[in-house]
Amino acid sequence: MRGTHGWAEVSRERKREIIDAIVANTPTTGPVHAELDLTDRCNVACYFCNQQDLRTKEQIPIQKTTELIDELAATGLRSVRLSGGGDPLFHREINDVMAHLAKRGIVVDNLTTNGVALNHDIAGYLVNNKAREVIFSLNAVDAADYARMMKVKPALFDKVITAIKTLVEVRGDSIYPSIVLQFLLDRSNITRILEMYDLGSSLGVDRIAMNAVLEIPRERIDRELLLRPEDADLTEPYVEQVLRKDAEAGLLQIDFAVYGWNKMMDRVRARAGTVSTNMYPTAPSFRDRNDGCFFAWYTAAVTGNGDIRPCCLLLNPDVPPLGNVHEKSMSEHWRGPAFQKMRDEMREVLLRGGKVEYDPKRFTILKEVCVKPGLCWLKNMYFRVDEEFYAELDAKLEKVRKKEVRWLGTPKQIKRRADIYLYDHPKVKDLVSGDRLRRTYDWLRDSTRPLRVALKRHLHINLTDAA
Ligand SMILES: C[S@@+](CC[C@H](N)C(=O)[O-])C[C@H]1O[C@@H](n2cnc3c(N)ncnc32)[C@H](O)[C@@H]1O
Ligand code: SF4
Ligand code: SF4
Numbered sequence: 001m002r003g004t005h006g007w008a009e010v011s012r013e014r015k016r017e018i019i020d021a022i023v024a025n026t027p028t029t030g031p032v033h034a035e036l037d038l039t040d041r042c043n044v045a046c047y048f049c050n051q052q053d054l055r056t057k058e059q060i061p062i063q064k065t066t067e068l069i070d071e072l073a074a075t076g077l078r079s080v081r082l083s084g085g086g087d088p089l090f091h092r093e094i095n096d097v098m099a100h101l102a103k104r105g106i107v108v109d110n111l112t113t114n115g116v117a118l119n120h121d122i123a124g125y126l127v128n129n130k131a132r133e134v135i136f137s138l139n140a141v142d143a144a145d146y147a148r149m150m151k152v153k154p155a156l157f158d159k160v161i162t163a164i165k166t167l168v169e170v171r172g173d174s175i176y177p178s179i180v181l182q183f184l185l186d187r188s189n190i191t192r193i194l195e196m197y198d199l200g201s202s203l204g205v206d207r208i209a210m211n212a213v214l215e216i217p218r219e220r221i222d223r224e225l226l227l228r229p230e231d232a233d234l235t236e237p238y239v240e241q242v243l244r245k246d247a248e249a250g251l252l253q254i255d256f257a258v259y260g261w262n263k264m265m266d267r268v269r270a271r272a273g274t275v276s277t278n279m280y281p282t283a284p285s286f287r288d289r290n291d292g293c294f295f296a297w298y299t300a301a302v303t304g305n306g307d308i309r310p311c312c313l314l315l316n317p318d319v320p321p322l323g324n325v326h327e328k329s330m331s332e333h334w335r336g337p338a339f340q341k342m343r344d345e346m347r348e349v350l351l352r353g354g355k356v357e358y359d360p361k362r363f364t365i366l367k368e369v370c371v372k373p374g375l376c377w378l379k380n381m382y383f384r385v386d387e388e389f390y391a392e393l394d395a396k397l398e399k400v401r402k403k404e405v406r407w408l409g410t411p412k413q414i415k416r417r418a419d420i421y422l423y424d425h426p427k428v429k430d431l432v433s434g435d436r437l438r439r440t441y442d443w444l445r446d447s448t449r450p451l452r453v454a455l456k457r458h459l460h461i462n463l464t465d466a467a
Contacts, residue, residue, distance in 0.1 A: 088113055132178065
């Protein structure tokens, strides 16, 4: 069984609650899923770590952690992802945290760890409590490369290999947890992907994930190490070898978020006769207009210093937190102004069917990645297969769109409709964005205001919200 960002644990009623709360623009009872990055402490120092600028030496004390878990469980939390700003297993009381999660019946949907601290006890917990997925971020293929990438003594590599073997052994015939081995590819190790594959398959894991090292906030990574579009041709023979080798076993999940590499992958797949393994299928009821994020009704992430953030992709030093669990209860945050603002912004994107330009003045919580279509892979990758959910969401959202997005209505309703029109007609948009037209529009709006108010008051013709 694989991790699903908690979606597999969400009941039909909770899904309906989410849809109805989107429609009504109200909060749900509480997050159904949470990412708990309980510690910022780490036992290695990866050169590429995307958390290095957020990292403190803090962790949420165990007393506070258990209170938080109790509170979240009481408002309907069903599952967690344990990951980090540091390493989740480097939390000083990780055994107590896990025991408390189990006591409250909360499923570990995913544990993402460098694996250094995974011992027999933790392996036993993960198997006995049916954790859904464990990702080992091994990243490197041998001890020397491990030392280069993680900036630690080479001997730690063998420790992680032992940890992986321990979990595979303790799991035995159980299907829980699914074990994923992750390698990170840069310009120094890209030619070694066949060795990586062989290591993964010899360890008996369920999936071998190969991802590119990506640029991090504040651009700290040596540019010489990052894969470039023009490296695709050089890499092609190695990718072909590994795809051919995996043709039968189907263990490989290879994904290059590097511009221009998709074409190379398509070419190689065609030659090797392997199809792109679409790991995340889409339900027939899924419509692009409903592609927007609904995390503000579903989940939240808490980091080692107690900060609350929308998701792991916005664990970024340049994105302000939504609050802090040490300030007030999670429920107060969930119902408070920052989460409500995030809901307002997400709802706008949903109402406009994604046809909205990102403007930092309009979106104060969401970032471009959340608004511009096709940039965020996380927001519904695991959910879009859910036929029933997307059918219901679509039916209910379409009704709301008819009411709240229209040419004849309040300025807000008209603005939404006009935004969609301009999005669909970029040439008109260029014209309208000219200063003169904008001034004409403002003049028209101001000068017709008394008339619109009068129509509303006396004839109940609602062309304005200015009463
Ligand atoms: C920040 S780590 C936290 C959990 C744990 N310490 C670990 O390394 O698995 C979460 C995941 O992000 C990946 N990651 C970190 N920085 C990255 C980068 N610059 N590019 C791609 N993946 C990255 C790590 O390899 C890891 O799988
Ligand atoms: S193990 Fe994870 S948290 Fe630690 S430095 Fe590496 S990527 Fe960052
Ligand atoms: S759209 Fe993506 S980055 Fe933005 S909040 Fe949702 S999951 Fe996070």
